[in-house]
Amino acid sequence: MENLELKDESNPKYAIDYSKPVKLYRNLNNGKWSLMQNGIVKAYARKLALKDCSFKVSEKSRQRVLKNKRKNVHAFIVGILSNELDENENLKEVTYCPYKGGEFHETDGKPVISAKYIFANIDAKKHVVYK
Numbered sequence: 001m002e003n004l005e006l007k008d009e010s011n012p013k014y015a016i017d018y019s020k021p022v023k024l025y026r027n028l029n030n031g032k033w034s035l036m037q038n039g040i041v042k043a044y045a046r047k048l049a050l051k052d053c054s055f056k057v058s059e060k061s062r063q064r065v066l067k068n069k070r071k072n073v074h075a076f077i078v079g080i081l082s083n084e085l086d087e088n089e090n091l092k093e094v095t096y097c098p099y100k101g102g103e104f105h106e107t108d109g110k111p112v113i114s115a116k117y118i119f120a121n122i123d124a125k126k127h128v129v130y131k
Contacts, residue, residue: 003045003047003085004016004043004044004045004048005032005044005045006042007041007042007044013040014043015042016042018080018081020080021037021078021079021080022035022036022042022050022079022080022081023056023077023078024036024048024050024078024079025073025075025076026122026127027044028071030044032044032045032046032122033046033047033048033120033122035048035081045120046123047085047121047123048081048085048119049085049117049118049119050077050079050080050081050117050118050120051079051084051117052079052116053078053117053118054078054079055075055076055077055078055094055103055104055115056075056077057075057096057098057102058074058075059102062074062098062102065099066098075098077104077120077128079115082117084117085119091119091129091131092130092131093106093107093129094106094112094115094118094128095107095128115131116130116131117131118130
């Protein structure tokens with residue numbers, strides 16, 4: 001995939017299995033999306049698409065954020081990498097804020113648990129959209 005910056009192309013440990021799900025989260029340190037597979041961050045991207053997605057939040061880690069007022073990685077979009085980069089304006093925006101609740105939601109507050117497709121673009125006004 002052309003939008004992915006593999007962590008280390010020469011090391012097979014960082015090779016991505018495109019047939020298996022990845023965990024996507026926003027990396028606040030480098031301003032990109034991080035992709036994890038098998039518990040290892042394998043790549044970074046500014047924009048990408050996933051299909052057959054689920055939205056996961058670790059409630060225990062979220063509670064730690066609320067208690068300590070310090071962010072940690074605890075919310076992910078899990079899905080299969082897709083080459084279909086649909087930036088359609090008709091897609092719905094999905095967001096997550098640990099202080100507003102323990103789930104991903106649309107801007108109107110409707111919870112989002114799964115999606116057939118998401119497009120994530122760190123540089124767009126709407127960072128994640130789905131259908």
